[in-house]
Amino acid sequence: MTYITHSQRQKKQTFVNNFIAQHPRLKDFGNFYLDEIGFSPVGVPLAWAIKLSHVLCALCLLFNKFTKPAAILTILILIAGIILVHFKEGWFVVGAGRNGIEFNFLLIVVLITILLPKGLKKIQQHNFYFQANTIFSDRY
Numbered sequence: 001m002t003y004i005t006h007s008q009r010q011k012k013q014t015f016v017n018n019f020i021a022q023h024p025r026l027k028d029f030g031n032f033y034l035d036e037i038g039f040s041p042v043g044v045p046l047a048w049a050i051k052l053s054h055v056l057c058a059l060c061l062l063f064n065k066f067t068k069p070a071a072i073l074t075i076l077i078l079i080a081g082i083i084l085v086h087f088k089e090g091w092f093v094v095g096a097g098r099n100g101i102e103f104n105f106l107l108i109v110v111l112i113t114i115l116l117p118k119g120l121k122k123i124q125q126h127n128f129y130f131q132a133n134t135i136f137s138d139r140y
Contacts, residue, residue, distance in 0.1 A: 037084060050077060061114065071111040078104045078111075 030044030039046055053073060060070035082101045089099040 033085070053077060068115060071115050075108055075111050078108050 027044055027047075030047035034043035034046055054077070057070035057074045060066045082104050086099055086101040086104060089101075091102050092100045093102045
């Protein structure tokens with residue numbers, strides 16, 4: 001059985017306090033942006049939820065577990081980000097543009113490709129079979 005000394009516990013608490021709870025980019029995004037657009041009491045927790053969902057969904061996709069729910073959740077977050085943050089900045093992310101929707105659009109297309117590996121062809125064939133079956137079953 002190992003025991004954690006007081007100094008080890010203090011180092012862990014310092015790491016959690018300085019890095020995780022007080023991360024400057026997430027805190028700024030939560031306080032200065034999300035609070036300004038109407039998410040006032042929950043700006044920082046919402047920023048953390050977005051970031052943690054991105055990390056967890058990336059791990060799910062990496063290890064090929066729960067890929068469909070992870071892709072759908074990430075697509076929903078990216079669409080919300082496009083609507084709330086990136087749309088007013090235009091299309092381009094780099095160059096003359098700043099903070100545009102170009103990269104989010106690319107990620108959404110990649111995630112749709114993961115969701116539908118055979119494309120819409122399989123869905124269309126299934127619908128055609130179903131429609132053809134019902135048409136011919138009415139005649140006989």
